[in-house]
Amino acid sequence: MTTTAPSRPSVRRSTLDHATAARLAATEYDRYLDLLRSLDPADWSRPTECPGWDVRAMAAHNLGMAENGASVVRMMREHLASLREMRRDGGGGSATDRMTARQVADRAGMTAADIVARFAEVAPRAAEGRRRRPAPMRAVPIGAITLEGGASEPWSLGYLLDTILTRDLWMHRMDTCRAVGREPVLTPDHDGVLVADVVAEWAGRHGAPCTLVLSGPAGGRWEIGQSGPLLELDASEFCRAVSLRERGTGLLATEVPF
Template sequence: MTASVLPRSEAPPRRPGIERDQAMRLAAAEYARCADLMARLESGQWSAPTANTGWDVRDTAGHMLGMVQMMSSLPQLLGQMSTSTREAKKAKAPVSIDFLTALQVRRNAGLTTAELLQRWRELTPAAVRGRRRLSRLLHGRAMPEAQLVGGHLERWTFGFLVDVVLTRDPFMHRLDICAATGLDPQPTAEHDGRLVDDIVREWTQRHGQPCTLELTGPAGGVWGSGGERVTLDAMEFCRKISGRGEATGLLATAVPF
């Protein structure tokens, strides 16, 4: 499908709902939680299939590392973005994200799981620094490429990508890996609860309908009143609105991860 036939949002470029310093603390904490999860994986669990079509746990981790590599240095950022954009244009695709993630999986496929985890731990501090620097420089500027969310093209600021989405991405893949392996994501109110709160607020703004949302578990809470009542586990809520599994009603409103 080409970009010309996709509906396009006329809304202003989306901005982050989290202040930068807190966003970077959440980023560092999420990277640490992902490292802890990877260290818990047994050898046979790396080949478990995930909700990401065609990816097992090892592929998912390769993409996650690729994102960290991309944000850890300017040459990596420019190289990955230019390659994926070129491949998307050649394929006449509306967005380049699938080409970017595929590139990351390919480039990290030769690493052993021990090497992957070691590089993750080595590069995540640099990725946080790189994200902070990019956010500071380009925070309110619109990204040149529209992003595909829920079948619609929309615009983001660099701040929304760097401060929000690049932390939601490993958070969601941590949940993917746990769902594939049966491991506990060990959510906490302090970290996961803060991410969930931001996700809920965006979800509420996107659907624009009165509702009462009750999310259970350590990262849960209650938002809104009246309208449709939705009750489920906080981690499952995030997975549903990310497009993993069937969702009906307001849960069909997509939020980017």
């Protein structure tokens, strides 16, 4: 397929149509829940690639984000609390990092079984809540967000709800599978759509020509501009590179938020 590099928006918005975004969110919640239910007791303490997080801490974060997805009021309350904490401490870090750390700390007393049961309860409400958010609400700017690499950019609520919450959960499903030595469930109609959206945003962010060939069930081939370099790698490894889990070089050093 051919991808053109769009101009960078002043406020980043989701490029997925809302119905597709809702379908992807519901499926990703189901797949992550299936993974949690399949874990052995020893798996929960295995370290992940996210510094300081084992599988259980990652699941606690994902539970917190699902609860936020079910309630925009709760999400904004957590975000504002993180901003107040930053101001009180004189800055440093990012509001997102502070929010996710609090999500893990607040659920430190939950057992693995507690987390699975709560996620099973919350996930359908999160999927439905995100699906029902109207277009005017999704268009609201939520301010500047600090990316993993340190850059800051303004997002709309719709970009957070329709794109980031699903990408984040998807990437953490890949993280968990790597931590416990499992092959993730990947299909073209779900993971392939998620990866294609990441590729389109990545192309828009770097704006340079290339041919990208991603292998695996979530992969594909993209001709971006003309006469650029050929990049070939696994689809999941591409997402690891652009999410800055593994530092890429050249165009693969272009960050895409997850």
